[in-house]
Amino acid sequence: MRVALFVTCVNDALYPSTGIAVVRLLERLGVEVDFPAGQSCCGQPQYNTGYRRETEPLLRRTATAFAGYEHVVTPSGSCAAMLREHYPRIGRKAAGEGRGGELAELAADLAPRVYELTEFLVDVLGVTDVGAYFPYKVTYHPSCHGLRSLGLGERPRRLLAAVRGLELTELPGAEECCGFGGTFALKNPDVSAAMGADKIRAAAATGAEVLCGADNSCLAHLDGTLRRAGAPLRALHLAEILAATEEEPAR
Amino acid sequence: MTGTGGTGPGAPTDLGMPGFPPFPAAAREAVRDDTLRANLRRATHTIRDKRARAVAELADWEQLRAAGKAVKDHTLRHLDRYLIQLEAAVTAAGGTVHWAVDAAEANRIVTDLVLATGEREVVKVKSMATQETGLNEALEAAGIAAYETDLAELIVQLGHDRPSHILVPAIHRNRGEIRDVFAAEMGRWGRPAPGGLGDDPRELAEAARLHLREKFLRAKVAVSGANFMVAETGTMVVFESEGNGRMCLTLPETLISVVGIEKVVPTFRDLEVFLQTLPRSSTAERMNPYTTMWTGLGPSQGAESDGPTAFHLVLLDNGRTDTLADEVGRQALRCIRCSACLNVCPVYERAGGHAYGSVYPGPIGAILSPQLRGTASEIDASLPYASTLCGACYEVCPVAIDIPEVLVHLRERVAQGGPVTREGIRVRIRPARGHTAERAAMRAARLLLDHPGALRAGERLLARARRLRPRRLPGPGRAWTDSRELPPVPAEPFRDWWARERGGRA
Numbered sequence: 001m002r003v004a005l006f007v008t009c010v011n012d013a014l015y016p017s018t019g020i021a022v023v024r025l026l027e028r029l030g031v032e033v034d035f036p037a038g039q040s041c042c043g044q045p046q047y048n049t050g051y052r053r054e055t056e057p058l059l060r061r062t063a064t065a066f067a068g069y070e071h072v073v074t075p076s077g078s079c080a081a082m083l084r085e086h087y088p089r090i091g092r093k094a095a096g097e098g099r100g101g102e103l104a105e106l107a108a109d110l111a112p113r114v115y116e117l118t119e120f121l122v123d124v125l126g127v128t129d130v131g132a133y134f135p136y137k138v139t140y141h142p143s144c145h146g147l148r149s150l151g152l153g154e155r156p157r158r159l160l161a162a163v164r165g166l167e168l169t170e171l172p173g174a175e176e177c178c179g180f181g182g183t184f185a186l187k188n189p190d191v192s193a194a195m196g197a198d199k200i201r202a203a204a205a206t207g208a209e210v211l212c213g214a215d216n217s218c219l220a221h222l223d224g225t226l227r228r229a230g231a232p233l234r235a236l237h238l239a240e241i242l243a244a245t246e247e248e249p250a251r
Numbered sequence: 252m253t254g255t256g257g258t259g260p261g262a263p264t265d266l267g268m269p270g271f272p273p274f275p276a277a278a279r280e281a282v283r284d285d286t287l288r289a290n291l292r293r294a295t296h297t298i299r300d301k302r303a304r305a306v307a308e309l310a311d312w313e314q315l316r317a318a319g320k321a322v323k324d325h326t327l328r329h330l331d332r333y334l335i336q337l338e339a340a341v342t343a344a345g346g347t348v349h350w351a352v353d354a355a356e357a358n359r360i361v362t363d364l365v366l367a368t369g370e371r372e373v374v375k376v377k378s379m380a381t382q383e384t385g386l387n388e389a390l391e392a393a394g395i396a397a398y399e400t401d402l403a404e405l406i407v408q409l410g411h412d413r414p415s416h417i418l419v420p421a422i423h424r425n426r427g428e429i430r431d432v433f434a435a436e437m438g439r440w441g442r443p444a445p446g447g448l449g450d451d452p453r454e455l456a457e458a459a460r461l462h463l464r465e466k467f468l469r470a471k472v473a474v475s476g477a478n479f480m481v482a483e484t485g486t487m488v489v490f491e492s493e494g495n496g497r498m499c500l501t502l503p504e505t506l507i508s509v510v511g512i513e514k515v516v517p518t519f520r521d522l523e524v525f526l527q528t529l530p531r532s533s534t535a536e537r538m539n540p541y542t543t544m545w546t547g548l549g550p551s552q553g554a555e556s557d558g559p560t561a562f563h564l565v566l567l568d569n570g571r572t573d574t575l576a577d578e579v580g581r582q583a584l585r586c587i588r589c590s591a592c593l594n595v596c597p598v599y600e601r602a603g604g605h606a607y608g609s610v611y612p613g614p615i616g617a618i619l620s621p622q623l624r625g626t627a628s629e630i631d632a633s634l635p636y637a638s639t640l641c642g643a644c645y646e647v648c649p650v651a652i653d654i655p656e657v658l659v660h661l662r663e664r665v666a667q668g669g670p671v672t673r674e675g676i677r678v679r680i681r682p683a684r685g686h687t688a689e690r691a692a693m694r695a696a697r698l699l700l701d702h703p704g705a706l707r708a709g710e711r712l713l714a715r716a717r718r719l720r721p722r723r724l725p726g727p728g729r730a731w732t733d734s735r736e737l738p739p740v741p742a743e744p745f746r747d748w749w750a751r752e753r754g755g756r757a
Contacts, residue, residue, distance in 0.1 A: 007745050009700065013710050014738050016745035023753070025671040035749045041700040048640060050662030051693045057701045089656075144641035177597045181639025188637065189730035194288075194601045195639075196735070224735030 002032040002119070006062075008079045008216075009041035015216045016149045017251050022075050022117060025132075028243075029125060031226035038065035044082040047090065049183045056094060056103060059087055063106035072113050073120045077146020078215050080116040085149050086110055094190035117147060117239055118155040118214060128158045134167030134244045139208035141199065143215040143224070144177050156214055156238055163241060169206040173198075180221035196225040204233050214238045271608035278602035287423055291600050299594045301535035302647070308537070309527065318524045320651045323585035326516055327575060333482040333515045334566065340485030344547020346562040351509075353569050358389035360565050360731045361474065361507055365395050367623075368505050370472045372501070376489060376496040377401035379417060379478025379588055380567050382610040383623075386474065397474065398440070398466050400495040402459050409436040414611060415604025418533050418590040423603055426450040434613045437462050459627035463495060473499040473559070477510045478587065479525065480564075483518045486546045486565070490529055490539045497543045502572035506545070506559040507647075511567050513584040514577075525587060528649035532589035570623035579660040583618045585650040590615075592644035592654060598637060607634060614644035618657040625673065626665050632683035635661035666690065710744035 003026065007019040023033050040061055043055030062083065066072045074080050088111055091104030121127055140160060146152045160168050179185070179195025186232065200222060203211045211226070211233055213219045223235035244250035264384065273276070281287055306312050326333055338348045351357035357380075365373055368578075373390065375381065375397050387408075388398045399408045406421040407414050410432040413422030421429065430450040436457065437444040442465050444458045473494065479488040487508055489496050500506060516522065536539040548562055575581050593599050593613030604612035608630040609620035617638055623632040635658050644654040666689070668682040681689070699705050717740035723732045731737070743751075 009706075012745040014711060014741065016741050016743065016748050019745035023749075033753075035746070035753070037746065038703060040703060040706055041696075042744065043697075043700075046693050048659060048662070049689070049693065050635075050659065050664070051690070052659075052663050052664030053667065054697045055695050057697060061701055140628060144639070144643075148642035148646055175643075177639045177641035178641070179597070179639060181641070184639045186727050186730045188275045188278060188598070188740065189733060190275070190282045191598055191601045192639075193734035194282045195597055220738045222737060224731070224737065227736040228734060 001030070001071070002034060002069075003071040004034050004036055004066050006039060006042075006066065006074040006079065006083075007073050007239050008034065008074060008076045010216050010220070011075060014220065015237065018075050018216055018237040018239050020251075021239040022073070022236070024248070025130060025239060025243040026073070028245075029121075029127065029130060031125070034069070035092050036065040036069075040065075042079045042082045044079060044086075045182050046203075047082065047086060051107050052090060052093065055063045055090055056099075058108060059090055059103055063087070063110045066110060066113070070113060071115055071120065071124060072110070073115050073117055075117045075237065076215050076217070077116045077143050077150050077152060078117075078217060080114050081145040081149035082221070083114045084111045086091065116150055116152060116214070118146075118152055118159055119150065121159060121242075129162035131245045132157065132163045132242045132244050133165050134163050134241045134250060136209045137167045137169060137207060138210045138212050138241065139169045139171040139206045140238075141171055141178060141203070141211060141213045141218070142174055143213055143218045146214055147175060152214075156235065160212065160238070161241060166241070169208050171206060171208075172202050178218050178222055180218045185221055192221070193225070195220055197229075198233060200226050200233065204231055208233060210239050211235045212241060241247070271628075271630045273629045274602070274606055274608070274637040275633060277606035277608060277630075278598075280505050281603040281606050282601050286425070287603055288601065290423055291603055294419065295594045295600050298419075298535060299591075299647075302532060302591060302594065305531040305537065307533040309531070315524055315528050316649055316651050319528050319587070319649055320585060322516055322521050322524060323587075323650055324582075326757050327513065327581060327584055330512065330515070330575065333517055334512055336482040337480055337485060337515050338543055338566075340483065341547055341562075341564050342480075342485075344485045346485065346547040346564055348650050349563060349565045351565050351567050351569070354384035354567075357384045357565050357567050357569070360563075361386060361509060362389055362395065364395045364505070364507055364563055365390065365472055366393065368468060368472055370395075370470075370505075372396040372470060373472040373474050373507075374398050374399065374466050374470040374499045374503065375404075375474035376491070376499045377420075377474065378474070378509060379610060380511050381474060382414065383511075383569065384509070384567065386509065398463075398470075400463050400466065400499055401491075402456065402493055402495070405459055405463070406432060409433065409440070413605055414610065416590060416593055417588050417611065417613070417615075418593075423605070426452065426455065429455055441465050443676050445703050463498075467495075467498040467502050470499075472505045472507070473503040475506065475508045477508055477514060478529065479522060480510055480515045481517075481519050481522065482515050484546055486519065486544050488522065489541075490533075491541045491543070492534060492536075492539055494541050497541050500543050500545060501558050504559055505561040505563070507563045507565065508568055509565040511569070512571050513586075529587050529589050532587075532591040532647070532649040543729070569681050570625075572675065573672045574622040576621075576677075577622070579675045580618070580622050580657055582652050583615065583622060583657060585652055586619065587650060588615075589649055591647040591649065595643045595647050596638075597641065597643070598639060602637070607637065609634070614638060614654045614658075615652070618652075618654055618661060621661055621665075625671075626661070626683055627680075632665045632685075634743050635659075635665055649678045674756075707744070707746060709748070713740055714743055714747075716740075 045057035086109035092106035416422040
């Protein structure tokens, strides 16, 4: 099977290790991975801040880059939700405003082919044990868009639970937002920081060594909060845990 | 009336009209108030857990939710027809219907009706509509004292405070604070609190009961809102927990109900859905303890009959028709004011209700207030951004209002302007002030992101300068580095790794 990796701009520029982990993990599972170089940002920061028109060229770019792939896999629930839930909305609005139906068609064509990583593993490949080894105590924070827009449910926890050596601890109030929220963190910094502080407090109280998530933007906020607080806990993307083996441990 | 001989307990007048600080500034104060945060955390978590249990008991919750949405959408689509049907039914039952285009007109109508009775005091059933219009202040200006009889509203009123929650206006207060308010203030407006009042909930409730009973037995005029109005029968419906509403709705001679036009439902049968969803969503009860329905004046109005001898219904628009004209934003009018979205919202939990500068706080307030009032003021322009878009509000909403969708829609209105309907006229508004730099940044980002060569060059530049990564950023980035470290910059972006390691294949 051949899939296209949508690495996302945050991972491309700041968390290449997550993208590399996805490539290694999928290749280990016998999947051939392509990285269409024309891809860029999905436009979510612009769209969510109220600049819908600014996202239209990025929709066109993203849809064009991934044209023809049966499966587009991304290690970000938030960006997957943008492509799946909001692109069709943006396309319909553009058509309604008389800018042609092209964007609507591109969005409708792309949306059903987009998979968040854990969906792809569990639903398409049908695996929960990916043969990973990660001998640490881990707690999992389900980011909001993966949780609610995509309905990832238990998939990430089932994948983690099957990792050898990994001890999974339940995060109290896991389904509560961490306070990142894209530009929310900049526009409402005090509320964002208070939410982040509560989240890392809950994570630390579980006794975990690693706070795992499936969205590096939320993790940038949480890891930054942890490091500023000097907490011993560290944040790590789920893909890096699933890619880790005894021969090639996670960073 | 006792006390200052004035005109009622003197509720504050600043209900978040223009001039109120924008959300981030107001929230900053709230976040630093440890008592407030502890009060809110305890209260919202208790009620959200109870609600989840109450909802889980119904196997057909999702169908009820869909049905509630459908009833509301259908009614809104034919609102003109149902309002006229309602007016006819209320009139036929002996009531009088008044139409108020805005808050000032509603207040004028109610004030004139009260003055015509010769009375100078009214008892009130908790009502969001009259808070929205600032009725208490308008009555006070006309020399009429308005007494709130809902326990939480009473606490707010006696404490010269502002409500901070739709259902539990005094949610931001703890027991000790309430005891202090009762002990200090009750005597000024009626029966004083018993000596040595403790902070036990039962003791506090008893003090309120004794204080309020005097008001119920003396008042000749009552003012209420309503949760629903039934078009086919002209029936008004109030759901409540304490029974004070029923006292107000049955004891006084004149009853004046002020209700938003979106509260109408077509038939009596439609109540079936909301009788199940509203109590479970709001108070986590299977059924609310008191459901009071009144239809005009009833069949007999002899000396022996119960209930008021005059009934007035004031139908309030105040921006609702304009909201209805917006095809994305109109879903906010489905709201049945259950407040489940407030209780589950992590932003509300930290910021508190006052930060929203509006009688409708929380997620629903963030989409309703900027539509009813427009986005011209700083506070209204900031409200659509008072959310992380986490979606918890949408998940719990019993009429499935996609609050995140409306938030993003209103952000677009604030950031880029666009067409809106104001006082029935289609106009194009300009972007709110203060978004020029942001707009330029978004445009620049788009240009960069839409040109892979430029993006790649930018990423490489970042990688080369990685050792210069500052601990604190200037400008808007400061908000990030004030409380968090920046992520470390990697030696190379992913696309360079790919080109090096797998380049031959893509």
